[in-house]
Amino acid sequence: QVQLQESGPGLVKPSETLSLTCTVSGASIRSYYWSWIRQPSGKGLEWIGVIYYSGGTNYNPSLKSRVTISLDMSKNQFSLKLSSVTAADTAVYYCARETVVTGEGRWFDPWGQGTLVTVSS
C-alpha cells in the first residue's frame, strides 16, 4: 500500500521560502510521477507542479517563477520549495502520486493527509 506523508514548518514569514517534504512508503520514487497540490482555506484545489522520475518538472505557470520541486532518491522523498511567500500562499499543501495512462489521462492517487502552512509574521 502506497502512503505519502507531508512534513515541514507550519509557519513561514512573509518573503521567506516555504519548504515541505513528502515521504513515500510502499513505492519507489524512481517510478511514477509526483505532484504537489494546495488548497487555501475555503477555496478550491490548485495544482502546483509535478516531478517525473527522470527529474524533469512541470510547474503551474501561475507559480512557476517561485517553485522548485526536487527528488531525494536516497530517502525516497520529494520536496517543494516556494519562494517569496505572501499571505496568499497560506494553504493546506498536499503531495500526491500522479498516475499517467495513455488515452485516459493523469490523476492523483494516493494523496498525503495534507499539512497546513500559514504565512504570517
Place this chain on the structure above:
Amino acid sequence: DIQMTQSPSSLSASVGDRVTITCRTSQNINNYLHWYQEIPGKAPKLLIYAASNLQSGVPSRFSGSGSGTHFTLTISSLQPEDFATYYCQQSYSTPHTFGQGTKVEIK
C-alpha cells in the same frame, strides 16, 4: 487554463437518496476527467478516473459518465460515509485544474 464549473456548489440529501453532481469544462477534454472525495481530516480519495472508470476499492454506488465538456458523478444510494466534498479534475492539458467542489450535506 481550462476552466471547470461544478454544480451545485452544495446540496442537502438524505441517506438512500440518488445524488448527481455535474462538472462542465471550458473546452473539449475528451474523457480526461477524474473525480475525488474529500472528507475533513482525511486525504482526498480518487473515486473515478477517465470519466467512467471506478477506482479499485471504491463502492459500486459511485459512477461517472460524460465526455467532451459535460460530466456527471452519481451516487446511486447515499450512505452516511458519503457526506463529503467532491471535486472534478481535468488532465487534458497542464496546468491540471479542479472544480470548485460540491459539498454534500445531511438533510
